Amino acid sequence: MKDDNEVPQLTDDEKKLFEDLMPEDLSEILDTGVNRRHFLKLITLAGGGILAAQSAVAEQLIARPLSVSSPTELPPTSIENAVTLSFDVNGKTRTLAVDSRMTLLDTLRERLELTGSKKGCDHGQCGACTVIVDGRRVLSCLTLAATCEGKQVQTIEGLAKPDGQLHPMQAAFLKHDGFQCGFCTPGQICSAVALMDEARKGEASYVTENIRQKPAAIRLSDEEIRERMSGNICRCGAYPNIVAAIQEVHSGKPVEQVWRFSA
Ligand code: FES
Numbered sequence: 001m002k003d004d005n006e007v008p009q010l011t012d013d014e015k016k017l018f019e020d021l022m023p024e025d026l027s028e029i030l031d032t033g034v035n036r037r038h039f040l041k042l043i044t045l046a047g048g049g050i051l052a053a054q055s056a057v058a059e060q061l062i063a064r065p066l067s068v069s070s071p072t073e074l075p076p077t078s079i080e081n082a083v084t085l086s087f088d089v090n091g092k093t094r095t096l097a098v099d100s101r102m103t104l105l106d107t108l109r110e111r112l113e114l115t116g117s118k119k120g121c122d123h124g125q126c127g128a129c130t131v132i133v134d135g136r137r138v139l140s141c142l143t144l145a146a147t148c149e150g151k152q153v154q155t156i157e158g159l160a161k162p163d164g165q166l167h168p169m170q171a172a173f174l175k176h177d178g179f180q181c182g183f184c185t186p187g188q189i190c191s192a193v194a195l196m197d198e199a200r201k202g203e204a205s206y207v208t209e210n211i212r213q214k215p216a217a218i219r220l221s222d223e224e225i226r227e228r229m230s231g232n233i234c235r236c237g238a239y240p241n242i243v244a245a246i247q248e249v250h251s252g253k254p255v256e257q258v259w260r261f262s263a
């Protein structure tokens, strides 16, 4: 078995990673001659072990220095199967090179740093990744970013006004306590916002009573809302509050809160 002293010293990338994570300790560590085994222990103690290891591997795979600040600046040559994508995200035109196999969800989260949309299942089963593309709700984990060329994408980050005023659906979720952990909430809210439009256009659902009538604005019952939101799963079970929030925005009238503070 190798003695600690025989283990190679830190590489330049590892020093840089250490500097990023624990800048105040770097010189002391280097002066006392830390080796790689100590480095890994220290990084783990800093609470960043897994993150650091993943970052280092990812950085190596895409062959760029650790100090690159914006992921959108990746040159196309460092991306496999690169295609140039230009689309509108929350009112801003974004142009970037992406792997043609990259999902919209990963593009938003990993390349555009819009981490509001969540990755729950990555299989189209939970709805946590729901965003609005050209006015329709889509599961961004099942949507290839390359198919969004020229389209308008709206995420949870783009719903509030620039002055910070919340979208009515966001405000209603707050009022009705439509979440607990909040993981599903961005998807729930994006889904609910697009749902309002579907109802206005008279698009039928599985529980719409008369699907033969001419498309006209539909008055959504709670049952309609539950059916139309059934693709968005909430593991915390905030469903009654979510339905109340959506009903309030849809009806434009106050809906009684379904929760109470205990006496
Ligand atoms: S993460 Fe897309 S549906 Fe679950």
Ligand code: FES
Binding pocket: 178, 179, 180, 181, 182, 183, 184, 185, 233, 234, 235, 236, 237, 238
């Ligand atoms: S609020 Fe926790 S999953 Fe919905």
